[in-house]
Amino acid sequence: MTALLREVETAQPLGFSVALYAANKRLQVVTLTAETIAAFDASIAQWPVQALEYKPFLRYAVADKLDAITGYTLGKFLNATMQDRNTGAFLLQYEGQPDIAAGELRTEFDIKLSTAVSHLVGLPNHDAMYGKYYARFTVLNDDNSDSYLRQAHRRMELHNDGTYVNERTDYVLMQKLGEAHMEGGDSLLLHVDDWADLDKFYRHPLAKKNIVWGAPKSKNVETKVEHAVFFEEDKNGKPHMLFIDQFAEPQNMTEGLYLYEMGKSLEEDENFFRVRLPVGTMLVIQNHCWLHGRDKFVAHPQLSRELLRQRGHFTR
Ligand SMILES: [Fe+2]
Incomplete structure (x- = not known):
């Protein structure tokens, strides 16, 4: 402190x-x-x-x-x-x-x-979903998209961004542009060093083994990438992480169970906290030492939330 x-x-x-x-x-x-x-x-x-x-x-x-x-x-x-x-x-x-x-x-x-x-x-990466250096998107009461990003009524599990792209995603900026009839839906944050089970998974034989990662169609990213969950260490030798439950494609039982246990551990960890973002405010996180997610919303027919995101890499 x-x-x-x-x-x-x-x-x-x-x-x-x-x-x-x-x-x-x-x-x-x-x-x-x-x-x-x-x-x-x-x-x-x-x-x-x-x-x-x-x-x-x-x-x-x-x-x-x-x-x-x-x-x-x-x-x-x-x-x-x-x-x-x-x-x-x-x-x-x-x-x-x-x-x-x-x-x-x-x-x-x-x-x-x-x-x-x-x-x-830093410098924002091109956002393939939106076609610009930033993405604007709306969360509504009903959504038929193929990932949990825009689905309101369920918790979006803790994850890192940039798992299925080749560019570095050192930071993520999330900004609230508008909101109506919203109850719940706070951002969730967990620092990697606050995760109680970090050592258990970081010392596991699969910690540094490549995993295949793909993306659903809506992301407009066709290729798959391979990297370990603990893909590098920072300048002080502490782990940087790249994990998301939805886009990992385990190739065998050992990988599947390692990732399953990891997702379960992250969801059960009690050291996360909630952040409410009023309209106009933004949250910026170092993507490799913070996991982020979103709490569930209460259903409302006119529910709407507009968000902006920029994901980029450090330049200095
Ligand atoms: Fe995310």
Whole structure:
């Protein structure tokens, strides 16, 4: 804990504040001030989201505008948080309102903000499902999709992203763009080091053995990839993980039972915690030392939730 507190002190935030999330002090809660938001809004108003989509370098320009407003303390703090295994996650929210009415323009502002944040910590990968550097998708009461991503009424089990692609997925950004008639459905988080059974699975003979991973059709990813669940160690020799129950394709009984036991252990682990994301806020996690999921919702005919996600790799 001393290390976590030191991180906050040395960053000397300007134009934002930092607190530790009550349910788990690894998670850093970053709040941009109303002045920061107003200045950011004014400095990027010239660029609609479409401009950011067409010209990748504008995404960095937007990120730099935000960082400059904070005297370049925000980028430093966010990167230090992501590079420190003991934290590796932040929830970013803001005070005040941009000078924009609710609706699509407000959503555009939120997308520009998450674009800035994402480009301060790395570079988002192309999202094959949505065809852009980010994905927007809606969760409704009824859904017939072929994965649990958009299905409301069941818990989406704890997992890492990027299991079935070849690109590195060092971080995941999840942003709430809109919500109506929603009860439940909080994000679930479990740090790999807080998982009670980590040693049991990390010391298992299959821990470093390649597993085949595929994806359902909707993901628009045809090829299969192979990697171990514990595919690498970080700079301090601690395990990085890539696991998701739905997309693992075990080739024999031994692999099948190893993965089955792992999924069961993760679901029964009591060290996870819930995070509620109000509209406009985002959660950013180091994908290889955090597992994430989503709690189930209460059914409602007009239930709707719009989300944005960016998944990317670190560039420094
Ligand atoms: Fe995910």
